[in-house]
Amino acid sequence: MSDPFGLGTFAGGDGDPFPGLVLGGGERVLDLRAAFGDDATTLALLRDWDGTLPRLRALAAEPAGPVAPYADVRPLPPVAPSGQILCAGANYFKHVRQIAYTFMRQGGDERPESAVRAEAEDISARRATSEEPYMFAGLPSALSGATDDVVLRGPGVQHDWELELAVVVSRGGQDIPEEDAMEHVAGYAISNDISTRDVMQRPGFPMTDFLMTKNRPTFFPTGPYIVPREFVPDYRALRIELKLNGKAMQDEGVDDIIYGVERLIAYASTVVTLAAGDLILTGSPAGNAGHHDNRWLVAGDVMEGSITGLGTQRNRCVAA
Structure with missing residues (x-):
């Protein structure tokens, strides 16, 4: 090799x-x-x-x-922004526990700490026994490069980071068996799924608005490059780290993932026809802004993201 x-x-x-x-x-x-x-x-x-x-x-x-x-x-984005972006949500055990805990506390849950954390643990455990992963679509127009500025456009001010392992598809198809899924992987890259939390749910409208939340221009810094699969013998051994102004905010192993790359490819291919150049984002590990006392991104912040062996991103946040 x-x-x-x-x-x-x-x-x-x-x-x-x-x-x-x-x-x-x-x-x-x-x-x-x-x-x-x-x-x-x-x-x-x-x-x-x-x-x-x-x-x-x-x-x-x-x-x-x-x-x-x-x-x-x-x-620049490693692949021209023309293919599909398919994103896994709530796909790390520790992250799901943090999300559930924050949601309950912000919703006014006043039970003792032990009770709230026990329920968050139970919610996280149930994710692994769900029949299917949760995935949503991203827009290629939101892609940006590994050193480009991230423009914090409104509406909304609760801008958050989600550093993720991205899978780059080499061979497309439909209904791909899980045991064959890795043969459809060219390699891996870094992607940061920037999300504006305070516009995720519309008041009086019981649905999640991921178009507004996640798909604004520059909200998917991706790259700096693709590392072929042959150089990543075990993607679960990788470590994801995001620093904000030099302080570590996310620092977790991919081994905490709920649905692995194989399962995500198999599931996604039952919904859409995958094609070469498509990106599959595998979900964000623990350590988002809600876990850090709602420390949202603001103009002047610098995010530095890295995944073992896949290079480094450095993106400055700027006002619209």
Whole structure:
């Protein structure tokens, strides 16, 4: 096996996007247009993943084409914002316990601490015995790059972070068996599902509004690049960490996940037809703003997100 590498979409000094191979542990980027043609895109490479991957391994061993320092390029969303984004909700045990506890306390539940926490534990345990995961759709227009600003647009002021492991689909299909699901995975990336909590439920309208809550422009910082599945032998061994202005807010292992990647792919493919380049966000672990005394995002904040071996995001929050 070759040394680990990443695949992403970048912009150089001229601003033109190009597919790039990330080498040297994130130190250099090889412009793949020299090898795959001037019209090459990351999405096109994913659509022919079985043919692409061996060529990427060879290029990682012997780079052929322009190579730039990683610091001299701007990471864009790894895949052009045109495919589907499917997001798993309430998919980490500890996170579900925190959500349930916060919901009960904010709803005026005055029972003793032990009783409220016991019910939150019971709610979390029941998630694992549910028949199906909970998933919702995101919009590609909300994608942004790993170093882009996040624009805190209103309405709503309770802007929250949700750093997640994202799965990048290489081979589409419908009704994919769980035991075959990993053969449809090109690799993994980082995504941050920014959410505005105080507009999640409309007053007098008993439904959740995820369009308003989660799908504003820049609300899905993703990347900086995709790491092929062969370099992540056990995604459950990864660790997710988000720092806000240098302070750790999320720091959890993926092993706390309720429905794993295999189950999410199998379930999603019973609802939609998956295609190469689609993103499946696997859910956020514990440590959102509600757990930190409702410390919502404000202009000037800097989020730094990392997942083991998948690079780092650094996004500044700005006012609209």
